[in-house]
Amino acid sequence: MINDALITPRHIVVVGASNDVQKPGGKILKNLLDRGFAGDLRVLNARHDEVQGVRSFRDLGELPETDLAILAVPASACPEVAERLTREKGTRAFIVLSAGFSEQGPEGAALERRLVEIVDAVGGCLIGPNCVGVLTPRHASMFTLPIPELTQAGCDLVSSSGATAVFIMESALQKGIRFSNVFTVGNCAQTGVEDVLAWLDQTFDPATSSRIKLLYVEHIEDPDSLLEHASSLIRKGCQIAAIKAGTSEAGSRAASSHTGAIASSDLAVEALFRKAGIVRCHGREELTTVAGVFLHRRLESKRLAIVTHAGGPGVMLTDALSAGGLQIPKLEGPKAEALRATLLPGSSVTNPIDFLATGTAEHLGAILDACNDDFDAVDGIVVIFGTPGLSAIYDAYEVLHARMATSKKPIFPVLPSLVTARAEVDWFLAQGHVFFPDEVLLGRALASVFDTPPPAGEKIELHGVDIPRVRQIIDRCERGWLAPATIRALLAAAGIPLVQEGIATTREEVVELAREHGFPLVLKVVGPVHKSDVGGVTVNIKTTEHLLAEFDRMMRIPGATAAMVQPMLAGVELFIGAKYEPRFGHVVLCGLGGIFVDVLQDVSSGLAPLTYDEAYAMIRALKSYRIIQGARGQPSVDEKRFAEIIVRLSTLLRFATEIKELDLNPLLGTPSSVTAVDARFRVE
Ligand code: ADP
Ligand code: MG
Numbered sequence: 001m002i003n004d005a006l007i008t009p010r011h012i013v014v015v016g017a018s019n020d021v022q023k024p025g026g027k028i029l030k031n032l033l034d035r036g037f038a039g040d041l042r043v044l045n046a047r048h049d050e051v052q053g054v055r056s057f058r059d060l061g062e063l064p065e066t067d068l069a070i071l072a073v074p075a076s077a078c079p080e081v082a083e084r085l086t087r088e089k090g091t092r093a094f095i096v097l098s099a100g101f102s103e104q105g106p107e108g109a110a111l112e113r114r115l116v117e118i119v120d121a122v123g124g125c126l127i128g129p130n131c132v133g134v135l136t137p138r139h140a141s142m143f144t145l146p147i148p149e150l151t152q153a154g155c156d157l158v159s160s161s162g163a164t165a166v167f168i169m170e171s172a173l174q175k176g177i178r179f180s181n182v183f184t185v186g187n188c189a190q191t192g193v194e195d196v197l198a199w200l201d202q203t204f205d206p207a208t209s210s211r212i213k214l215l216y217v218e219h220i221e222d223p224d225s226l227l228e229h230a231s232s233l234i235r236k237g238c239q240i241a242a243i244k245a246g247t248s249e250a251g252s253r254a255a256s257s258h259t260g261a262i263a264s265s266d267l268a269v270e271a272l273f274r275k276a277g278i279v280r281c282h283g284r285e286e287l288t289t290v291a292g293v294f295l296h297r298r299l300e301s302k303r304l305a306i307v308t309h310a311g312g313p314g315v316m317l318t319d320a321l322s323a324g325g326l327q328i329p330k331l332e333g334p335k336a337e338a339l340r341a342t343l344l345p346g347s348s349v350t351n352p353i354d355f356l357a358t359g360t361a362e363h364l365g366a367i368l369d370a371c372n373d374d375f376d377a378v379d380g381i382v383v384i385f386g387t388p389g390l391s392a393i394y395d396a397y398e399v400l401h402a403r404m405a406t407s408k409k410p411i412f413p414v415l416p417s418l419v420t421a422r423a424e425v426d427w428f429l430a431q432g433h434v435f436f437p438d439e440v441l442l443g444r445a446l447a448s449v450f451d452t453p454p455p456a457g458e459k460i461e462l463h464g465v466d467i468p469r470v471r472q473i474i475d476r477c478e479r480g481w482l483a484p485a486t487i488r489a490l491l492a493a494a495g496i497p498l499v500q501e502g503i504a505t506t507r508e509e510v511v512e513l514a515r516e517h518g519f520p521l522v523l524k525v526v527g528p529v530h531k532s533d534v535g536g537v538t539v540n541i542k543t544t545e546h547l548l549a550e551f552d553r554m555m556r557i558p559g560a561t562a563a564m565v566q567p568m569l570a571g572v573e574l575f576i577g578a579k580y581e582p583r584f585g586h587v588v589l590c591g592l593g594g595i596f597v598d599v600l601q602d603v604s605s606g607l608a609p610l611t612y613d614e615a616y617a618m619i620r621a622l623k624s625y626r627i628i629q630g631a632r633g634q635p636s637v638d639e640k641r642f643a644e645i646i647v648r649l650s651t652l653l654r655f656a657t658e659i660k661e662l663d664l665n666p667l668l669g670t671p672s673s674v675t676a677v678d679a680r681f682r683v684e
Contacts, residue, residue, distance in 0.1 A: 001191060002199035003125045005093035008138050009068035011040040013091075015081055016073035017051050024097045025072030028133060028143035029054060035140035035147060042066065044081075060084050068093040070141055075100030075129065079114040086122045094119055095141050096129035102187050103130055112189045119190060131186030132162030135179065142182070146173060152208055153432075154178030155291055158196045159216040160185050164284070168216065172288040176434040177295060180210035193217045194225045201229040204236055212294045214287055215242035215278075223272050223584045227607075230276035231455035239449075241279040241290040244269045267589070268581040271607040275614065277455040279448055285438075289445040295434045297410035299450060301379040302327045305371045306352035308384040309359045313416065314352035317382060317439040324447020328352065335374040342366050351378070357388065361395035368403040368411065380410045380446075384439055386417035393421055397428045404433065412446070414439045453617060460609045464495035464644075465651045474656045474683065481529055482681040484564060491679065494652040496645050496664075499569060499677045505562045510551045511544060513565040522677075523547060525554040526562040529680065536560070540568055569677060571668030572627060572637050576646055578608065578653055580660045586653040590615075590646055592624045593666035600624075608650035615643040615650075628669070637669030645674055660684045 012032065016025040029052050032041060043056035044063060050056055057063045060081070069091045071078050075098045085091035094115075101112040112129060119126040127134055133142035140147050144166045148154075155177060159165035162184040169179065183196045193215055200213060213233060220226060230240050244266075273280045281287040304321060306328055308314035318328050331351045340349045343363050348354045353371075355363045364385065371381045383400060387393045397415075404411045413435045415425050428435060436442040470493045477486045484503060491498045500517065503526060504510035514521055525536030534557050538550045554563050573593030578586045586608040596602045604618035619628065619642060630636030645667070653659055661682040667674050 001123075001125055001195060003093060003123075005067040005091070006095075006125045006127065006134070007136055009039060009093065011042065011064070011066045012037060012068045012070065012139060012141070013042040013044050013057075013063060013066045013085075014054075014070045014072065015044040016071065017043040017045055017054070017056070019048075019051055021052075023072070024132075024143040026052070028070060028072065028097065028141060031140045031142055031145075031147050037139045039138075040064075040066075060088070063089055065090045067091065068095070068139075068141075070094075070133070071096045071098055071129075072143070073098060075108060075111050078129070079111060079118060082115055082118045086118060086124060092122060092124040093127075094124065095127045095131070095133050096186075097131065097133060097143055098128075099130045101129045101189070112187060116190045126190035127183070128186040129189060130162075131184040132166065133184060135182040137181075142184070146170065148173055148179050150180055151178050152180055152210060154180040154210060155212040155214050155294075156180050156200055156210045157182045157214045157216075158185070158193050158200075159183070160188055160193055160218050161216060162186060164216050168214065168284050168287060171284045172291060175288060175292050175436065176429045176432075177288060177291050188219075188221070192221050194220070194222045194229070197233070198225055198229045201232045201236075204233060204238070206237065211238045212291060213238060213240045214291055215240065216287075217242060217244050218246050220244065220269065220272070220583070223268075227272055227276045230278050231458075234277040234455050239279070239294040240277070241281050241287055241294070242273065243281050243283065243287055244273070265581055265584075267605045268584040268587045268607065271587050271605045272584060274453060275456045275607050277452060279452045281448075285441055286445065289436060289438075289441045290449060292434045292436055293412070293442070293445045293449045296412055299380045299410055299446065302450065303329050303378045304380045304382060304446070305331070305375065305378040306382050306384070307355070307364070307367050307371070308352055309355050309357055309364075310384060310386070311354055313384045313414070313439045314354055317384065317414075317443045318352060320440045320443025321447065324444055324451070326443075326447050326450060329377040331375050331377060335370065339366065339370045339374070361393075361399045364396055365399045365403065368399070368407065372403075372407050372409055378409070380412065381407070382412045382414060382439070382442065382446075384414040384416065386415060387421050387424075389417075389420045393417075393424050394427060397424050401428060401431050401433065412436060412442060414442055453613075456614050457611045459611065460654060461611060461647045461651055465648050466493045466495075467651075467655050469493040470652055470655055474658050477683060479683055482683060484526060487679045487681055490652065490681065491676065494648045496648055496652075497673070497675045498679065499566045499668075499675050501564050501566045503562045503564055504551070507548055507551060510547060510563060510565060514544060514547055517565060517567050519543070520568040521547065522566045522568050523550045523554065524564045524566070524678075525557050525560045526564050527559040528557065531678075534558075566677060569668045569675060571670045571673075571675075572635070573666035574628075574637065574642060574669045574674065575603070575666060576649060576664045577603075578649065578659070578662050580653075580657060585657070586650065586659075588618075588646060588650050588653070590618050590642075591622055592627060596624050597665070606646075606650070609654040610647050610650040612643055612647055615646040618646065619643060630671075636671050638672055638674055641674040642667075642669060645676075658683045 017029040018026040020026040021030045043051045045056045048056045102109040132144045165184045415435045502513040519542045521541045575593040577589045589603045591603040602623045604621045628637040663680045664676045667676045
């Protein structure tokens, strides 16, 4: 666990440091020296008295007390060194660069466990093994390059992969993005990405801490901790973007329900990130572009102006923003006309504002002033400005720099001429700006930042759900697929409407049920899990003769134990499902039933328990949402009721983790009701 010995050590020893700066042990010492360490720096190396000008101890016994040890010795030697350092030298933090641990099989895994035990025994901190190190303001304990200057105005980067952290830094630095702290945690033997995030949360100081956190995670060991601390940091004013790599982590699953087939573990990650308010990214460029957006003022609405002197990039950006749901409102009226009069003939101000390849810095200034002062239709501005190389463009970048300092609305600069206008771009960067090399990546990043909701509320919606009753049913129920009566009781306890139904095992009973319910009826086989697939559902039965014929047939279906009678309901077919994902909890899905689930996979996901806001957001994120609203004169669906069922079901699940999988498919929705007509629950 992160501690002071790691963050603000008084002394550091590099175990296995050498004069060869092409080796990790040599390079990390060089980086520490180059950056400067205000405490005592030492080396432990049996063959030297001095390494790179630093005092080297040949024998561990002679070493004075040391807070932080960096281990760059073979894996097999690490436990013993760590043991002696903790016991004899008061060492409470370790950065283990060495590879050859759990990533290399069972023997390495045993060494790694031993190392963790040793460090845990003294309540110390272990970073790695198999990492490239840590960069904090006090020390640059990283054996790779680049080693950027750290600043509080930069980002905190936490990565489980060292190489990836290095490449993320490369991508970020060239855009002008800087760093505040960088942690690589390698095998995460003791300290994982979640633990570092927890520490960043617990020690967050609005006056001195970075407000931007970038994460690269391969395995989420503790989703609850990630959710808690990410949400907490965001509520404190931070912004977080993360890559979760390895989307097929959970491998194959039994696909016995719709939900089972759709809900991969990646949906759980997706849902977790959304619940926490983390912007999900899938690659380095995307991550650093999102970081660049974070480093600009927040976009207050969806409406942007695009200012360009090249048509193509303006069009591509328009496409990217529109695809992401952002708007490029048309600018018109006297103020737009007045602006156009100041530009070159042929310029367009309707948005994108295209002031032509020959447009000047003065034109750019006039446009930015108009966007700020005159055009209330836009709340943010993207400026695309490069050069075909005919003249220098310092003047334009000076205007951009000056306007970015005074603009009320965020200005996002896209500077595409990284070769031809290198000197101008460098000048712009030297003013402390962050820029975007590519307008489409920026457009997508703007959309995903804008789309990411704030962290969900933490309150569990208990209203309408009888938790003691739910527990009572679950504690006593059968295992495997639940019987109709158990499902009925569970849904009743959660206040979820289920169609009336009756079970018959004889011809007399089925006729009696028909008399109670009245025609038209639906008859279903009880027993087989997928009823339609075995001819076990007949809808719209209007006569006793038809009913009896269907009853006789269904009772002969293999596995049939009874038949179920339901009234025939009308409505839009809806779907709600859930699946238990180990460590994450239940992923709840919703969508429209039928082909919308099966073919189009148009489903939204959320992580239980869900709030009303989350449930509404899930429903509204559906591509088929317009059908729920009642597209083209079709009857709508009671959206409030649909949301309520999603919320109640998620609350029920929160208290019944034994439920591994469930489907309500379909529910039939009308303008005034939503009623389940088919439900499957599997309990383990
Ligand atoms: P299964 O999913 O096991 O095949 P369902 O109970 O979902 O069986 O029934 C299959 C289809 O029959 C549903 O998708 C729905 O279109 C229709 N259906 C089932 N019950 C009713 C009902 N009570 N009212 C109207 N239609 C129904
Ligand atoms: Mg069904």
